[in-house]
Amino acid sequence: MEKHELRFESPSFFKRLRGMLSVDFYRLFHTPMYYIFLAIAAMIPALILGTSGMPNPQTGAAAAPLYTNTWHIVAAETPLYVVNHIGEYANMNMVFLFGGIMVSIFIGHDYKSGYVKQLFTTHAKKQDYMISKTLVGAFSMACMCVTYLLGGVGAGLLTGTSMEVHAGSLVIALLSKLVMSLGWASLYTFLNVIFRRYFGISIASCFFFGTGILIIGAAAIVGNSSLLNVFLYGASVYACLSSTPLTLAVCLAVSAGWAAFYTLAGTLILNKSDVY
Amino acid sequence: MNAIEIKNLTKNYGKKQALRGLSMTVPEGAIYGFIGENGSGKSTTEKLICGLLTPGGGSIKLFGRDYTDPDVRAKIGVLIEAPGCYANYSVWNNMMLQAANLGLKHGEKEVARALKTVRMEGAASNKFKNCSLGMKQRIGIAMALLGDPALLILDEPINGLDVDGMRIMREVLVDITRNYHCTVLISSHILGELEKIATHYGIVRGGRMIREMTAAELEADCRTYVALQTGEMRRTKALLACKYTRVEEDEAGYIRVYDAAAPEEIVTHLYENGILVREIKTDKVSLEEYYIDLMKKKGDGQHEI
Numbered sequence: 141m142e143k144h145e146l147r148f149e150s151p152s153f154f155k156r157l158r159g160m161l162s163v164d165f166y167r168l169f170h171t172p173m174y175y176i177f178l179a180i181a182a183m184i185p186a187l188i189l190g191t192s193g194m195p196n197p198q199t200g201a202a203a204a205p206l207y208t209n210t211w212h213i214v215a216a217e218t219p220l221y222v223v224n225h226i227g228e229y230a231n232m233n234m235v236f237l238f239g240g241i242m243v244s245i246f247i248g249h250d251y252k253s254g255y256v257k258q259l260f261t262t263h264a265k266k267q268d269y270m271i272s273k274t275l276v277g278a279f280s281m282a283c284m285c286v287t288y289l290l291g292g293v294g295a296g297l298l299t300g301t302s303m304e305v306h307a308g309s310l311v312i313a314l315l316s317k318l319v320m321s322l323g324w325a326s327l328y329t330f331l332n333v334i335f336r337r338y339f340g341i342s343i344a345s346c347f348f349f350g351t352g353i354l355i356i357g358a359a360a361i362v363g364n365s366s367l368l369n370v371f372l373y374g375a376s377v378y379a380c381l382s383s384t385p386l387t388l389a390v391c392l393a394v395s396a397g398w399a400a401f402y403t404l405a406g407t408l409i410l411n412k413s414d415v416y
Numbered sequence: 417m418n419a420i421e422i423k424n425l426t427k428n429y430g431k432k433q434a435l436r437g438l439s440m441t442v443p444e445g446a447i448y449g450f451i452g453e454n455g456s457g458k459s460t461t462e463k464l465i466c467g468l469l470t471p472g473g474g475s476i477k478l479f480g481r482d483y484t485d486p487d488v489r490a491k492i493g494v495l496i497e498a499p500g501c502y503a504n505y506s507v508w509n510n511m512m513l514q515a516a517n518l519g520l521k522h523g524e525k526e527v528a529r530a531l532k533t534v535r536m537e538g539a540a541s542n543k544f545k546n547c548s549l550g551m552k553q554r555i556g557i558a559m560a561l562l563g564d565p566a567l568l569i570l571d572e573p574i575n576g577l578d579v580d581g582m583r584i585m586r587e588v589l590v591d592i593t594r595n596y597h598c599t600v601l602i603s604s605h606i607l608g609e610l611e612k613i614a615t616h617y618g619i620v621r622g623g624r625m626i627r628e629m630t631a632a633e634l635e636a637d638c639r640t641y642v643a644l645q646t647g648e649m650r651r652t653k654a655l656l657a658c659k660y661t662r663v664e665e666d667e668a669g670y671i672r673v674y675d676a677a678a679p680e681e682i683v684t685h686l687y688e689n690g691i692l693v694r695e696i697k698t699d700k701v702s703l704e705e706y707y708i709d710l711m712k713k714k715g716d717g718q719h720e721i
Contacts, residue, residue, distance in 0.1 A: 146444075146566050151519065156486070159519040166513060167502070253501030258514055258559065261466040262667060263490035378509040416468045 151263045160264055167291050168276055171202035175409045176376060177242045181235055181284035182291030185213040189295035190261070206230070211305045212294025214289065215313045215380045221359030221368050232317050233352065236324040239281035239348030243328040244281075247273055257416055270329060270403045279323030282318045289314065290294040295385045309383045316379030316391035323349070323372045323395035326402035333406045338416075352376070372398055417480055417504035417569050419444045419599035420465065427460050427623075434460045436623040437474065442601055442616065444479070447593055447613030450603040451707055458603040462571050464496045465601075478567060482667065489520070491563030493598070495573055503545035507536065510544055510561070518563045530558040533595065534637050543706070550581030551567025554588060559567055561596060570602045574609050582609055589613050613704040618708060625709060631634040638701040642679050643670035645695045652691055659685060668693075 168174050192206035206227045207213055214232045223229045250256040259269060296303060328346045335342040352373030359368060368374035375394040379387055427435040435457045442448045452458045454709050459699070463469045465476055465483060476483040501510040511531065516693050531537045539547065547555065560568055573578035574585055586609055593600060593613070598631035604610050610617075617634055619627040629637070642667070646652045657663045662674040673682060679696050686689030686693055701709070 146491070148479075148481075150487045151490055155519045163513050168515070170505075190531065246557075249502075253502050254498060255502060257466075257468060257494070257496055258501040258517065260468055260562075261492065261494040261496070262518055263486040264517070265486060295613045296506040412470060414463075414469045416463070 154262050154266045158355055160268050163188045164272050164276040170403050173245055174280060180285055181323040183233060185288055185292030186295035189299055208302060210301045210303050211310055212382055213292040217381050219378045219380050221364050221377055223356055232285060232288055235281060235284045237350035240328045240344055240350040243277040244332055244343040244346045248333040251336055260415050264307040267407040270406040274326045277328055278322040281321035281325055285317055299364055309381050312383040312388050313381055315381045318378045319391045319395050320380055323398040326399035328401040330406045333409055370394060417444050419479060421477040423475045426472040428472050434623055438623060438625050440625055444599055445598045446616040447517050447614050448616045450601055450618050452620035456620045459571055462569050465644045468712040474669055493560030493568045495556040495560045496571045499559055500551060502543045506541050506543055508540040514562050520563060526562055534558045534590055535584060535592040550577045558710055564637055565598050568598050568600045568657050572603055574604050607707055609703040617697040626657050642673045642682055642696055643697050643699055644693055645670055646691050646693055648691055655689055
């Protein structure tokens with residue numbers, strides 16, 4: 141055989157990540173699931189706003205609408221960790237709940253199709269995988285936040301619900317929610333790495349953590365403590381209609397902090413265990 | 417330089433020991449036939465080299481570097497079991513995704529070249545799920561060829577293929593070694609096919625390497641024998657067994673005489689004893705026969721290299 145001189149070129153972190161991101165974004169934009177979830181995100185606030193004030197079909201009596209202000213579909217007026225009323229819970233944070241299911245399906249398909257073999261047998265490092273999935277998950281959840289907002293605003297206009305709001309706080313709350321997508325996506329990527337061989341458990345675990353039930357339970361004990369803001373659900377609730385620039389800073393720090401933690405933990409698990 | 421150098425590799429699946437100190441050397445440029453029965457540790461070894469599994473102990477070096485080094489990993493092409501592709505995407509899109517994953521500058525050109533090498537250029541627009549098993553295996557090889565790999569690891573690429581599929585695959589593998597100048601590690605149960613292309617062999621059993629050799633060494637090891645048929649097979653066998661150390665009857669109904677000096681000597685000996693030979697030929701022990709023989713000898717799983 142003809143002798144060829146071997147040259148090893150060190151692929152940079154950005155080259156590796158760009159490769160993996162381009163695969164993941166291609167997949168995201170070419171899967172119907174992404175568009176279905178965007179539509180679901182838009183329909184949820186529209187359905188809540190459009191149907192909550194409808195008259196009872198049996199009695200004909202008009203029911204009290206869940207929200208008297210359109211923007212309550214985005215966030216509560218103040219950060220309320222203890223849920224007394226479904227209206228305090230059913231806001232844009234639900235995107236993170238459904239986003240978890242989407243991330244689970246997206247990552248689970250890597251294992252189901254065996255494509256993960258193609259990813260892990262090349263120059264890609266395990267951290268590249270974690271970062272890429274987290275970024276794509278965060279992007280898709282951020283997009284779901286946008287369609288959720290559009291659905292909510294559209295329904296608010298159609299139902300004639302009040303639009304009165306402090307614009308600055310609303311913008312900060314929206315930005316904070318978008319920022320929180322990163323932290324949530326990293327949690328879901330991490331859970332999917334842990335339960336990578338069990339698709340059903342992956343989805344169930346994402347749903348469980350996405351409900352924020354642990355923080356709601358903790359809040360029932362410790363009350364509306366600002367300490368709960370260090371958790372993903374806590375910070376997501378903190379992004380409310382009375383947000384200040386500090387809210388955005390807290391959300392940024394919490395989201396980035398947890399994203400870094402989950403990425404490192406996920407990388408460690410992938411490095412120490414059999415990936416396929 | 418060795419393309420693969422493995423020392424004392426161990427791997428456990430729970431309490432089950434899959435590899436028990438396997439050592440292996442694949443020289444650069446070799447087509448290394450990796451042979452062993454089911455559960456002997458072939459796929460585990462290949463998955464460890466690819467980085468899909470984590471070893472319990474031992475070392476793996478690829479081209480003199482640690483196997484986890486991204487530099488060296490960028491030069492490996494892999495087909496483990498079946499190709500990892502998205503069923504609803506076309507062959508071309510699956511290939512382009514892998515090209516993107518590898519960060520290839522001339523992705524389209526490389527994809528076209530790889531598909532041509534595996535005789536799949538006409539099926540690029542087919543959805544992956546509509547491809548036959550043979551086509552899927554060739555797509556897997558084409559994906560492994562992207563990025564001009566220096567080492568190609570193919571796990572059972574021939575298994576499950578029909579006769580024509582095997583022929584195409586053999587031609588593809590020969591083309592790859594000619595045009596891509598890479599070292600190939602190929603595991604297979606179909607030893608007859610492997611024998612036609614391999615330059616080196618490694619035989620593994622019970623998680624240990626029991627024999628490594630070059631094709632030339634195998635050739636020397638595979639003794640010639642004389643196979644014959646007469647009208648009195650039982651008497652012939654008894655008569656020859658008195659004179660020669662190893663006489664066996666094979667599945668095709670021939671009596672095989674190993675270590676025989678020459679066919680003429682056997683014919684004369686039988687003629688002198690009143691037996692006429694109907695058919696006589698000389699042949700060599702095939703890789704498959706050699707392997708079965710070796711497996712019988714090493715029934716205790718003894719380590720020998």
